[in-house]
Amino acid sequence: MAYKLFALSLSFCFLLFGGCFAIRQQSQQQNECQLERLNALKPDNRIESEAGYIETWNPTNNQFRCAGVALSRCTLRRNGLKRPSYSNAPQEIFIQQGSGIFGMIFPGCPETVEEPFESDQQGRRDRHQKVNRFREGDVIAVPPGVVFWMYNEEETPVIAVSLIDTGSYLNQLDQMPRRFYLSGNQEQEFLQYQRQEVRGREEENQGGNIFSGFGGEFLEDALNIDRNIVHKLQGRDEEQDKGAIVRVKGGLSVITPPERQSHRRGSEEEEDEEEDRPSRHQSRGGSRRNGLEETICTVRLRMNIGKSSSPDIFNPQAGRIKTATGFDFPALRFLKLSAEHGSLNRNAMVVPHYNLNANSIIYALRGRAWIQVVNCKGNRIFDGELEEGQVLIVPQNFVVAARSMSDKFNYVAFKTNDMPTMAKLAGATSEIQAMPLEVIQNAFNLEREQAKQVKFNNRFNFLVPPREQSQRRASA
Amino acid sequence: MAYKLFALSLSFCFLLFGGCFAIRQQSQQQNECQLERLNALKPDNRIESEAGYIETWNPTNNQFRCAGVALSRCTLRRNGLKRPSYSNAPQEIFIQQGSGIFGMIFPGCPETVEEPFESDQQGRRDRHQKVNRFREGDVIAVPPGVVFWMYNEEETPVIAVSLIDTGSYLNQLDQMPRRFYLSGNQEQEFLQYQRQEVRGREEENQGGNIFSGFGGEFLEDALNIDRNIVHKLQGRDEEQDKGAIVRVKGGLSVITPPERQSHRRGSEEEEDEEEDRPSRHQSRGGSRRNGLEETICTVRLRMNIGKSSSPDIFNPQAGRIKTATGFDFPALRFLKLSAEHGSLNRNAMVVPHYNLNANSIIYALRGRAWIQVVNCKGNRIFDGELEEGQVLIVPQNFVVAARSMSDKFNYVAFKTNDMPTMAKLAGATSEIQAMPLEVIQNAFNLEREQAKQVKFNNRFNFLVPPREQSQRRASA
């Protein structure tokens, strides 16, 4: 099936004239990808908030610059609300831990959800756009400029890792990641790096949101509210250290899709389908699911690729791989991003391979693995462990292989292409296997028998079980 | 209807895999959009010609660089002919004043118009490609490399404002705007800025056109003409100060579409349709409107968004907005540009909003407005008046609001996307209105009642009438 998908993908490519290759910016400097050494990187900054914290990786690091991305990790404690914000570039958020709800505001889409108990004397009913659930293992796609908020209603902290694709064709400005907060008095998380970039310039170290920049009179008139409320919108009276994640006293009670009860008994696909159905409490206007606005306004925004999802590649001795691509998930097609979740058993390997059309940003979720990356000179530019919470950036066409050092090594790889294509250098469906034996023999200066071993010995696809098992299998 | 259009637009987006987001270059420098201060800019240079003049804004200014555009304004006096030229990037021309005719040469398209009295003894008849009319309020789309000329036959000077989108995917070279003149001896209008860029290099300050660079022998043979005519093509004998706009003695008499008689009685749509019909004096070859070449060779190249057009958003107390996008106008879809014409009554406001997917280059046509622009830090980076003839560049995702200071404030906003999407932060169909009340309350730290005011108090869409009227309306 993976094979079929691939073929389908490439057919699409040609039909669409290259539509499945990401259209994105190259790194700005001529030599930004002359990387001689990669590093497994931890976040280098942490901003505390009332109900959680945000960690960031320095986006001006040359590995991030080469890949044209920025990364942050957000931890929400119970009742923590990540304040509404939008970004200047597409985001792909992976839920490492926890569950909760999120909202995304699509300008022009109808407010289809009606809160039942909210109409007051003036007959003002609270209608709003759909609110969605998320859980561990979800990938959430957030277009640039679209307001996003999220909330954790449970005891387990939510940990969300966000990739911002500043090199995207959707970002018309420079490569700096920018977060625009609608509320609060905090400094946005990437601002510090911008200050470093524009050295020598005196910069006020003060927070603010997009309302705080406007004159009070403008806002009074634009919103038809009084000065007191304006000051609150502007976050004036608020302490800065309340931050981007605030605590909701008593918890948030908004209408959300019904609780997922099926996802332990049913398959993940069914569950997801169920979530996609209209919630019970929706507008009776009846216009929903029945018009042009459906395509965007009801489009799927998340997909689970975690442990409970059905894998795309599976080998009980070695591990499992599950991907979310533009085929699964039209929003990814639009953002030209995808994600891969992998789980490797101890000593299982991922064969040497490369991404033809994407940079890969590998984030370790659990355990640790030994990873090697090789550049076009044949130099090993990474040779070390990747541990939980660290990230490794593998540029397009650079070759990577890995071996799990833990009972389970779990990772998520963000890829800068909605339909990433991978070329393997060993095993089934590898480049080696597709070459004529004589070419292998002569290219590598091998004896005939040796060439046969190179071509045929490994019959596993992508994931290789620990040696002992694999040998037993191969001779079976 | 605006709503439907939007929905349609976004549906298309997804269907086309992001086809409706502009694919363009990012600003070249890492920090070019770290703008701490915007300015309302007037043209900083003016080149006089025989029958008009061209004014330019410095394209190396960091606001223009960040947006990846260049701007010029061309004034044609009566009988002024802007000499044929092409550019290295797509152009969007707005007719601020006057009317006249223009030609665009599409290579490979047939010469469908035949001048009736031009056949001579040798039977050589003057056939040429279609010539078009333009009038005040028109947007004209000019692809890169396509030769364009225009002519004013009336007393009122023609004022045409041209945006050159150097950041376009259609420009494969660097970000400098380049104009290639087919005739004359003048220096092209952006050359001075290129000289400044390449400092220290001695540069001959001499004019020339693309023929003047070729050897005489090459041109004699290529055109099969004698040396005298070659010299004229090369503009050798001409004084440089004749310039890019020459006076046509006795006026130009070329076949153009019939005079628009309908546009005062009929609607603008009808008029435009009429203009699209074949002119009376066309080739009798019969192949026109009947073959593959139609799509490009007869494609619509202009559209009126001026005062006489029917608005997309209209509020008699506040003003009107009319846009030309890729939906109205396939040529814009190709160039990935659009335009918006706005007219605001005194004290009327445009609510705080941002463009999700475009930079906006706002040019004031008439009157003045107070404008504020806020960046992602919550800093107000513009707070001042924009007056007739000035331009303000608002980068993608930066928030802008405005209030008219004149009885009428008219502007045109060029946008670097053929299907620009706008997010409003106040009023009907705003992001605020689409958020659950509880999220507003907690994000902004408001009382319940205050949150309701923020969400519901302004029911106007985009344009807000002066306060007194708006209050009356809201309570009605």
Added chain:
Amino acid sequence: MAYKLFALSLSFCFLLFGGCFAIRQQSQQQNECQLERLNALKPDNRIESEAGYIETWNPTNNQFRCAGVALSRCTLRRNGLKRPSYSNAPQEIFIQQGSGIFGMIFPGCPETVEEPFESDQQGRRDRHQKVNRFREGDVIAVPPGVVFWMYNEEETPVIAVSLIDTGSYLNQLDQMPRRFYLSGNQEQEFLQYQRQEVRGREEENQGGNIFSGFGGEFLEDALNIDRNIVHKLQGRDEEQDKGAIVRVKGGLSVITPPERQSHRRGSEEEEDEEEDRPSRHQSRGGSRRNGLEETICTVRLRMNIGKSSSPDIFNPQAGRIKTATGFDFPALRFLKLSAEHGSLNRNAMVVPHYNLNANSIIYALRGRAWIQVVNCKGNRIFDGELEEGQVLIVPQNFVVAARSMSDKFNYVAFKTNDMPTMAKLAGATSEIQAMPLEVIQNAFNLEREQAKQVKFNNRFNFLVPPREQSQRRASA
């Protein structure tokens, strides 16, 4: 027909929303295309191999940088095998001389060709992906990341000129061309320029392939082979000067499409069609030509535009032009590249013209021509001879004209667009001919009669025969 094609092309453009314009990177520096002087460039480096050599042009030269491309030329002696490698950007290879076979490995495509005599005791049969023939005049399209190898089985050396389009939308990294070899111990051909770029850094001057960077243990397990073979894969025992082109003792015997016997009696189209049919020796699986994977896995990868092909433009006195575009050849559509082969008789001219939507990289195959190139200032930035083996880069919109100085001047022009559009400034279907006579007259300040000469005197299309003949023709 050329006309129809053009119209079709542009229709497609609009239908596809600009899909036919190349989406590519602009040159990185603001002023990289402020070229005041072009040069006819020879390769500046040569790396010898066992059975041939590779020559390269310096990709950091500002002309190459401006165009966003790199160029190399590979010569294979008899039995020379160019080792398998892939590149970080799309390639267009033109076969200047010789014939042979090549393979391209598409990840995920089935191994459809079965070597008949290769099954051994263990029942391991050698299946591999299709192997293709090439011959003089062929254009071969190689996507980025796709492994490519080629082989010369005949006495005549194969000379292959490769354009690497580093500015392509398919390359997400920086502008350096990168070659990833799967085997051997040589230094990749563009590495020296990268070293120059990263000055001051000590760099080991050692070769290697993508296997040599991995630890032995990783490869043993990934391929399930022993240490000896791993060392051979890594090219450890090999001398570096064996290089990228190795000699196959006794010659390579892989199954390839049947010998072309038709191409001397039949037309080129027929021949190509024949080559596209399944070879006799293919897998009996039967699934080929019968499923989704066809589109990509059996897509046409080459096309002949050489002397024996039927020309698109032909004038017996002047010469011939043949192009390979996205219409002929879907792989080019995907890579957004095209090629043009031209042949000019002595003293025949190419009229002044420019490419609206592409840079043109002109490589002289045979003979010499006098070429002039003019920029937007009207300055002649090239005025000289282009000789066999030299290359001249003409940026988008810059005007070029040429006159053959040899009995035959043959060239190939690589263009950075799959559907290049050319605008001519003289002769039939030129911009001049499509303008109204009065506009010509007034723009160029001509007498009426002179304007008529400019417009009508040259009735040739693109290619102009030597003057004497042309004059006879014009008066006929």
